Amino acid sequence: MNAPFGKQFLKFSLALCLSFILIYPVFAQTLFTYGKEKVSTEEFLRAFKKNSIPEEENNREALKEYLDLYIAYKLKVKAALDEGLDSLPSQKADLHNFRMQLAESFLTDGQQLDQLIREAAKRSEVDILIGQIFYPFLDPKDTVNAYNLIQRAYKDLQSGAEFSHVVNRYSMDKSSKMNDGVVGYITAFTLPYSIENIVYSLKDGEFSLPYRSSEGYHIFKRISTRKAAGTMQASHILLMFAPDTDESHKERLLKKADSIRTAILKGASFEQLALKYSDDNISYQAGGRIPDVTPGKYDIKFENAVYSLKADNEISVPVITEFGIHIIKRLGHIPVNTDVSDLLVYDHFKRRTLQDDRIQTAKDTLISRILSQTGFTKYYKDNELWQTSDSLFRLINLGDREPFSDTTVVLSIGNKKVTMGNWLGYAKIFTTQDGRLNATYQQLMKDVVSNAAIEYYTEHLENYNPEFGIQLQEFKEGNLLFEIMQRNVWDRAMLDTAGLRKYYLEHKAEYKWLPSASAIVFNCSDSIIYKSFREDLERAPGKWKQLIDETDGRVFADSGRFEINYLPIPYGTQLKENQFTPAVTNDNGSVSFTLILKLYPGDEPREFEDSRGLVQADYQNYLEKIWVQELKKKYPVKVFESELNKLFR
Numbered sequence: 001m002n003a004p005f006g007k008q009f010l011k012f013s014l015a016l017c018l019s020f021i022l023i024y025p026v027f028a029q030t031l032f033t034y035g036k037e038k039v040s041t042e043e044f045l046r047a048f049k050k051n052s053i054p055e056e057e058n059n060r061e062a063l064k065e066y067l068d069l070y071i072a073y074k075l076k077v078k079a080a081l082d083e084g085l086d087s088l089p090s091q092k093a094d095l096h097n098f099r100m101q102l103a104e105s106f107l108t109d110g111q112q113l114d115q116l117i118r119e120a121a122k123r124s125e126v127d128i129l130i131g132q133i134f135y136p137f138l139d140p141k142d143t144v145n146a147y148n149l150i151q152r153a154y155k156d157l158q159s160g161a162e163f164s165h166v167v168n169r170y171s172m173d174k175s176s177k178m179n180d181g182v183v184g185y186i187t188a189f190t191l192p193y194s195i196e197n198i199v200y201s202l203k204d205g206e207f208s209l210p211y212r213s214s215e216g217y218h219i220f221k222r223i224s225t226r227k228a229a230g231t232m233q234a235s236h237i238l239l240m241f242a243p244d245t246d247e248s249h250k251e252r253l254l255k256k257a258d259s260i261r262t263a264i265l266k267g268a269s270f271e272q273l274a275l276k277y278s279d280d281n282i283s284y285q286a287g288g289r290i291p292d293v294t295p296g297k298y299d300i301k302f303e304n305a306v307y308s309l310k311a312d313n314e315i316s317v318p319v320i321t322e323f324g325i326h327i328i329k330r331l332g333h334i335p336v337n338t339d340v341s342d343l344l345v346y347d348h349f350k351r352r353t354l355q356d357d358r359i360q361t362a363k364d365t366l367i368s369r370i371l372s373q374t375g376f377t378k379y380y381k382d383n384e385l386w387q388t389s390d391s392l393f394r395l396i397n398l399g400d401r402e403p404f405s406d407t408t409v410v411l412s413i414g415n416k417k418v419t420m421g422n423w424l425g426y427a428k429i430f431t432t433q434d435g436r437l438n439a440t441y442q443q444l445m446k447d448v449v450s451n452a453a454i455e456y457y458t459e460h461l462e463n464y465n466p467e468f469g470i471q472l473q474e475f476k477e478g479n480l481l482f483e484i485m486q487r488n489v490w491d492r493a494m495l496d497t498a499g500l501r502k503y504y505l506e507h508k509a510e511y512k513w514l515p516s517a518s519a520i521v522f523n524c525s526d527s528i529i530y531k532s533f534r535e536d537l538e539r540a541p542g543k544w545k546q547l548i549d550e551t552d553g554r555v556f557a558d559s560g561r562f563e564i565n566y567l568p569i570p571y572g573t574q575l576k577e578n579q580f581t582p583a584v585t586n587d588n589g590s591v592s593f594t595l596i597l598k599l600y601p602g603d604e605p606r607e608f609e610d611s612r613g614l615v616q617a618d619y620q621n622y623l624e625k626i627w628v629q630e631l632k633k634k635y636p637v638k639v640f641e642s643e644l645n646k647l648f649r
Contacts, residue, residue, distance in 0.1 A: 029041050029640075029643050030640060030643065031043075031067075031639070031640060031644065032044075032067075032071060032638060032640065033637070034078065034635040034637045034638075035635035037078060037635070039074060041643055041646070041647070044067065047070060048063065048066050048070075051066065052066065060648050063647055071637055072628045072631075073481065075635055075637070076481055076484055076628075077481055078635055079484060079488075079634075080481065080484040081480065083484070085480055085483050085484060086480060091476075091479060091483065094479050095472075095476055098472070098475050099472060100458075102468065102471055103461055103468070106461060106465055106467075107363070107454060107458070108354075108359065108362045109362045109365040109369065112362040112365040112366075113354075113359070116359070116362060117346065117349045117353050118340055119188075120189065120353055120356075120358070121338040123187065123188035124189075124228060124338050124349075125227070125228055125336065125338050126225050127185040127187045127225070127226050127227075127228055128186055128187070128199055128222055128224075128225050129182065129184070129185050129222075129223040129226070130182075130183050130184070130185075130186055130199055130220055130223060131176065131180070131181035131182045131183055131220070131221040131223055132173060132176055132183055132219065133150070133153050133166060133170055133173075133181060133218065133219040134171050134172060134176070134216060134217070134218050135149050135150050135153075135170060135171065135172055135217050136172055136215055136216035146216055147210075147217060150217035150218075150219065152170070153166050153169070153170040153210075153219060154209070154210050156169075157207055163180070163221050164181060167180055172216075175299075178322075179300060181221070182223065182300065183296075184295070184296055184300035184303060185229070185295040185296060185303070186199065186295055187294070187295045187296070190294075190296035190297075191296070192213075192357055193357050193361070195213075195218075195220070198211060198220055199220055199222055202220070202221075203222065204222055204224050205222070205223070206222055207219055207220065207221040207222075208220045208221070228336040228338075229295065229307050229336075230333060230334055230335040230336045231292045231294050231333070231334040232292065232293040232306045232330065232332075232333055232334075233289075233292055233293070233330075233333070233334070234289075234290060234293055234329060234330055234331055235270060235271075235274065235283070235287060235288035235289045235328070235329045235331060236283065236288050236290060236302075236326045236327060236329070237257075237270070237273060237274045237277055237278040237284075237288055237326070238278050238279050238280040238283075238324050238325070239253045239256060239257055239278075239279060239325045240280075240323060240324035241253060243322065250325075253325050254318055254320075254325055257318035257325045258318060260327055261317070264329075270287065270315070270329050271287030271288065272287075274287050275287065279324065289331070293306045293307075299321045299322065299323065301321045302319060302326060306328055309330035311330065312330055312331060312332055313329065313331075314329070314330045315328070315329055316328040363450075367450050367453050370413075370456075370464075371413065371453055374413050374414040374456060374457065374460075374464075375413070376411070376412075376413050376449070377411060378410070378411050379408075379410055379412075380410050380411070382442075385404075385410065385441070386441045388404050389427060389441060393427075393431060393437075405420060406420055406421035407419050407420070407421065410423050413449075413452050414460065416456040423448060426444065426447070426448055427441070427444050488623070489620050489623050489624050489627065490620060492623060493616050493620040496619075500612070500615055500616060500619055501608060507615075507618070508605065509605075511605065511610075511611040511615065512602070512603055512606060513561075513563065513603065513605075513606055513610075514563045514565065514602045515563065515564045515601060516599075516600045516602065517561070517562060517564060517567065517575065517594075517596050517597070517598065517599050517600065518560070518561050518596075518597040518598040519560075519561075519567060519594050519595060519596050519597055520544060520557050520558070520559040520594065520595045520597070521558045521567065521568060521593075521594050522544075522548075522557045522592065522593055522594070523555065523556055523557070523586075523591070524554065524555050524590060524591045524592070525554040525589075526554075526589055526590065526591065527585070527589075529551060529554045529555060530583060530591035530593075533547065533551060534580070534583075534593065537595075541595060544557065544595075568584040568593070569582075569584070569594060570582050575596050575599060576596065577596055577597065577598055578595075578597065579595075580593060580594070580595050580596075581593055581594040581595075581596065
C-alpha cells in the first residue's frame with residue numbers, strides 16, 4: 001500500500017489538520033477532474049506542501065508521484081460518499097467532535113493572542129516589588145464607606161504622606177500591613193490581568209488610582225524593579241506554630257531549628273530530618289520538596305529567603321514567617337527564557353496565556369469582530385427591557401400594555417434569534433430566592449450577546465474562516481478514507497485466507513528469509529531488574545519462563561525465528577549459537593537482550609505462516625491497486641497537462 005494513504009493516514013491527517021497552512025500562490029484553475037468532480041491546483045499544492053519535504057517541492061518526479069497518490073485518494077473518498085458512508089452515526093459523531101475541538105483553536109483572535117503572548121514574555125523579563133492599600137467590602141450593601149475610605153487614603157498619598165503611614169492608617173490587608181504594605185515581588189501571570197496591567201503601567205515609586213475589585217478597593221504601589229529571578233526549586237523543614245503562640249514557645253522552636261540545621265551542615269540527611277521533624281504534612285513525605293518557587297507564590301519572607309540562596313544544596317538560616325520556622329534547602333534554579341523567536345519558548349507562553357484570564361481580552365476582540373461580520377441587531381431599548389424584566393421577576397401583572405412576550409425577539413446575530421424567554425431564562429440563573437439579581441442587567445446582557453455570538457460563529461465557522469473549512473474537510477475525507485479502506489482492503493486482506501494463500505503461491509519465490517536466527521528476545525523494565533534477571537538466566541537458561549514469572553511483569557520475552565536485522569543487537573556484534581548478546585538500552589529506559597539458539601544463513605524459502613504478515617501487506621497493495629483501477633473506470637480521470645506543467649519550475 002502507498003505509505004501516505006495506508007492505515008496510518010488518519011492519524012497522519014489529524015496531525016496535519018492542526019498544522020499551520022502554508023501560504024502559497026492561489027491557483028483557481030482546475031488541475032484534474034474525476035467523474036464530475038474537480039480539483040484545483042491550489043488544493044493539490046496545499047496537500048503536497050504538507051506531505052512533502054522541502055527538497056521535493058520543485059522535483060518533477062515527486063510532484064507526479066504525489067499527484068497519482070492524490071488522485072487515488074480523491075477517488076476513494078468519492079466512492080465512500082457515493083456509498084453514503086458519511087451518514088454513518090460513527091462518522092457524524094467523529095466529525096462533530098472534531099469540529100468542536102478544532103473550533104476552540106479558532107475562538108480567539110489570532111493577532112490579539114500573539115500580542116498577549118509577546119507582552120507576557122516581555123513582562124516576564126522583570127520582577128516588580130509591589131505594595132498595596134486594601135479596604136474590603138465588609139458588607140455587600142456598604143460599598144460607599146469603602147469608597148470614601150480609599151478616596152481619603154488616595155488624597156493623603158497625593159498630599160505627600162508616606163505610603164507606609166497610609167497603609168497603617170487605612171489598609172485592612174493584615175499580611176501586607178505587617179510589612180508596611182509590601183506584598184512582594186510579582187511578574188507576568190502572578191496577578192489577575194487587570195491588576196497586572198495597573199502595576200506594569202506604573203513607574204518605580206508611583207502609586208495607582210483606587211481600583212475596585214470584587215473584594216474591595218485597592219491602591220497599588222510599584223516600589224522597585226529587578227531582573228527576573230526565575231524559578232527556584234527547594235525543600236524545607238517547617239516547625240509550625242499557631243498564630244497566638246507565645247514568644248517563649250517560638251524561642252524553643254528556634255533553638256530546635258538551629259539544632260536541626262547544625263546536624264544538616266555536619267552531614268545529616270535533609271530528607272530524613274524532614275521526614276522526622278517537618279510539620280508540613282504534604283512536603284515531608286517527599287523529603288521536604290515543595291512546588292517550584294516563583295515570584296508572588298509564597299509568603300514574602302519565605303520567598304526572599306529562597307531567592308537569597310546562591311548555590312544548589314545551600315541551607316538557609318532558620319526563617320520565621322507567620323506559619324512557623326523554616327529551614328530551606330536550595331535544589332536548583334531555572335532562569336527565565338523570554339526569547340519567543342524560539343518555538344518552544346513561544347509555545348510555553350502561549351499555553352500560559354490560554355490558561356490565564358488575559359485570554360478574555362482576545363475573546364472580547366473576537367466577539368466584536370463576530371458581531372461586525374455576522375450582523376448584530378438589538379430590538380429593545382435598555383430601560384424598557386430592564387423595567388419589564390424587573391416586573392416579571394416580581395410577578396407583577398403587566399396588563400395588555402406589556403410590549404414583550406416569551407417569543408418576542410430581543411436581539412439577533414446572523415439568523416440566530418434570542419427571545420425574551422431566552423433572556424429571562426438566563427437572567428433567572430443569577431436570581432436569588434428573594435428575587436434579587438447577583439449581577440446587573442448590563443453584565444448579563446453582555447454575557448447573553450457573547451454566548452450567542454460564539455454559538456452562532458461556531459456553527460458557521462467555515463463561512464467566515466476558510467482555514468477552518470479546509471481543516472474540517474480534510475478530517476472528514478480522512479475519516480471516510482479510513483472507513484472505506486477498512487471495508488474494501490484491510491478487512492478483506494485479513495479475512496480472505498484463501499485469497500492470501502493463492503497470492504502466496506503465485507509469488508512464493510519472492511518470500512525468502514534474510515539471515516535469521518531462532519532466538520528468545522528479553523525486555524527488562526530497567527537496568528536494575530536487567531542485571532539481576534540476566535544473572536539468574538545465565539545460571540539457568542532453560543528456566544527462562546519460570547524466571548520471567550517471578551519478575552511480576554517487569555520482564556517479558558518473545559521467542560521464534562527472527563531476521564537478524566530486527567533483533568535488538570548492538571552494531572557489529574558477532575553472533576554465536578547458544579549465547580547471549582550484549583544489552584541494548586532503549587529510549588524509555590528499558591533494556592533488551594537476546595539468547596541466540598540457532599543461526600540461519602538466509603535465502604531459504606519462507607513457509608506461508610512465516611510469511612503471513614508480508615503476504616498480507618502485499619495482498620493489501622494488490623487489492624488496492626485493482627480497486628483503484630475499477631474506480632478510474634467508474635470516475636474517469638482527466639489531468640490538465642498545461643496546468644500540471646506550470647508546477648514544474
